[in-house]
Amino acid sequence: MPKRTPKNPTTLERRRRKLAAQIAEIDHILPGSINIAMNRCGKPNCACHADPPKLHGPYITWTRKVAGKTVTRRLSTEQLERYKPWFENNHRLQTLISELQTLGIERLEADQHHR
Ligand SMILES: [Zn+2]
Numbered sequence: 001m002p003k004r005t006p007k008n009p010t011t012l013e014r015r016r017r018k019l020a021a022q023i024a025e026i027d028h029i030l031p032g033s034i035n036i037a038m039n040r041c042g043k044p045n046c047a048c049h050a051d052p053p054k055l056h057g058p059y060i061t062w063t064r065k066v067a068g069k070t071v072t073r074r075l076s077t078e079q080l081e082r083y084k085p086w087f088e089n090n091h092r093l094q095t096l097i098s099e100l101q102t103l104g105i106e107r108l109e110a111d112q113h114h115r
Contacts, residue, residue, distance in 0.1 A: 006113035007106050016107075019100050029090040030083055032064025034075070 038055035040048040047054035060075040075083070 006110040009107065009110050012103060012107050012110060016100070016103055019096055019103065023093065023096050023100075026089050026093055026096075028086045029093055030062075030086040031090055032062055032087075034080065034084070034087060035061045035063065036080075037061075 036057075037059045038057040039059065040046075040053065041056060043049075048056055058077065060077065060080050061072050062075050063070060063072045065071070
């Protein structure tokens with residue numbers, strides 16, 4: 001592993017405050033993922049088999065883990081529209097947390113160097 005020059009603790013602290021402020025700004029978060037599916041049914045004369053086909057759906061499902069088990073729930077189009085940003089917020093929060101973790105590591109290294 002190449003040896004990196006430890007960063008200035010003051011610079012790291014400034015970045016930490018900035019990240020903490022961004023985390024504080026985050027609205028509601030929702031865990032899990034969304035799947036949107038359009039289906040064909042079994043009836044040969046249905047519009048879903050026409051040309052061009054008019055498929056059934058969208059069927060929106062929200063999947064998440066609860067105590068290690070996968071839980072799936074249907075959502076309406078209206079719900080998807082309303083809660084989609086909350087799923088995006090969750091991703092954003094995860095990104096910010098990993099940046100904060102990286103920063104913690106850099107700070108530990110900087111503290112050792114500046115001691
Ligand atoms: Zn059909």
